Amino acid sequence: MSDSPLRLLLDFDDRFQRDRDQSAAFLHRRDRRFALDCEQQGKTPDVARWLTFMDRLSGPGGRSDTSRRDLKRWRSVNTGFAIAGSVLGILTMTGLLFYDGGQRINITVILGFVALQLLLALATTLQPLFGGQPWAWLLRRLGRPPTTSALTRLQPFLMARAAHIGGAGFAATGLLTLLAMIVVQDLAFGWSTTLDTAAPSYHSLIRQVATPWAWLWPSAVPSMDLVEATRFFRASAEVGGTDPQQWGQWWPFVVMLWVTWVLFPRVVLLALSQGLLRRRARRLLAGHPGMQALLYRMETPALDTGSAHNDADDLPDIRTRSAPDRLPDTNLLICWAGTGDSPLPAALEDPGTRIFKAGGRATLAEDEEVIHEVARALEQTREPAVVLVSRSWEPPTGELQDFLLEAREHWPRNTRIALLPLAPNPLQRPADGPLQTWLRFAERLPGGQASVVLPALEAPEIHPTGSTLP
Structure with missing residues (x-):
């Protein structure tokens, strides 16, 4: 059995729901027997060992597939996001690098798009911490509502992880498309903006963006001469006296820009979302209403009154100690x-x-x-x-x-x-x-x-x- 906190939580919650049909005395004897067996074997009783014990005790066919179905649903959701993100990454990069031979590929547009991707990645990471579920409408349309209260509390974190998986696929296929187009096409990059921005100011911005990789790949940091030589204006159809080779010298910067500010943050935030999901699952498992009862049954000796009265003709006692x-x-x-x-x-x-x-x-x-x-x-x-x-x-x-x-x-x-x-x-x-x-x-x-x-x-x-x- 997997020791994943999510799997443990769903399996424990499923077992807790099924144990409601059993008598308190039976549950006490069963769980106390498990604790004594662990003590005899020199092992610490925990949830994973208890679930394994329950599977062995129930025998073939005694295990419910509810948690397995829930995890399978979310695996299909993750796969769908990965496929959609990968396809969208190819189409988006193809659109960003569209070049008809007359106009230049604007570095300013690529910078703005990368900044947007970084903001979306950060928002996806923060939304489950505040209970946000921006993809809830998609799950409703797919007809996949949560089946348990535990899964309901985990849904924002599961949705954030699925979104990051799609974002990582988007960044990876976008990078591959960029490298492929650099090889098969003669791309011409330049920069332009409607604002009155001088080349030194734009170069300063480029150097700040390229700070993370300046020590690793110095040639991927455009020089001042390259920035001055590759500025273009929309109304100007002539390249002027710029060396045509200079228009293509931006590609190392574009590659490192995408790797550093799109792909790397997505991978890091995907790992972070997985960690947040596991941490949330552990907290829900520790605070599960059945956990304290299980610990009590394992730590408290089961008492047998020795009563031999088992008359099946007696009606059950329906009296209670309370009144309406x-x-x-x-x-x-x-x-x-x-x-x-x-x-x-x-x-x-x-x-x-x-x-x-x-x-x-x-x-x-x-x-x-x-x-x-x-x-x-x-x-x-x-x-x-x-x-x-x-x-x-x-x-x-x-x-x-x-x-x-x-x-x-x-x-x-x-x-x-x-x-x-x-x-x-x-x-x-x-x-x-x-x-x-x-x-x-x-x-x-x-x-x-x-x-x-x-x-x-x-x-x-x-x-x-x-x-x-x-």
Whole structure:
């Protein structure tokens, strides 16, 4: 198994999602057994060894291909950017070096284009640090949205790396095209500008640009005589007394200009983007909600009560230690998985209520947008609270738990999240069984992140033990 931080994160997140169907006791015994085996072998238990252990434990066919498919999608995206950048580099350099024998190839235009490429490379490197995703529209058109919350957080860095791969392909094919055209054509370079720029000023600019390679290739730094002799004016059709060979003496400068300020920065920034991606993946893996639970299970001995009571005729205990709470006073309402398509209780139909829709048919990008919009609204309230409305007969899913965990990272710490499971008839109280399922879901959320609430309805009150009080 690859020890790439990105691959480890995706594999761990996939295993974490699949382990939700297992009992806590089984997970504890399994992971504690792994820790004891590592201790016996003198090895330090880590994520890579744990995933290898899980693959061996699951046997053939027990490993999910979700992470492999995600990585394959991004490899295809990187390949597409590389091909597009390479083709564009050939076409662009061909256009820059177009020469019909009458007009000169303007060095000033090439300088401006190189400066533009350098700015684009720097912007591509900085955009993931601020959460920018300039290529998100392309991924949506390709129908490749992120499949996990971990991949969603990594998407800006993955997009930056893909853009740098395309930029590196652009710079490499542009250089090859430049060298090929220098060999097969007699190119004539010169310089011209509409501004009143004297040759000494232009030569000073050229020397500053050529500083990085002046010690390595002195002949690639144009002299003052060459700069004075190769200036041309658009309105002048005559070359004048300039030696024709001087028009071609700019090519070493153009080659080194492209290598130093286009190709080399792209390669360096591509390596930097790869490093930022790996660093971000390591941080997400270390802060993954399943990581602390895994470490706890590995470090804590598993206890067996020795109870031999395994009567299959006994019904499961659905009692909980909590009871539904009162509806908080807030105007922020999230309708989960299409709940808002049906009528809502009168207590929620306030004219000032802001209703958001998430889950169900909504994409991960739309869910994330809802989280950010609610976060901006919560910053303006003294007692932040959000009501999430769902259907009581539909049990809570892992998707909802991921949504709440993601929301907790962006909402204020003291935000109260109220889960409101509605009955088929919103004017009635939900049945005891579905309601207890939602209560147990709220109890399992780490840190008391959410509580189950009910609107003020005329119905019998549910006791914390699950019994109905008159």
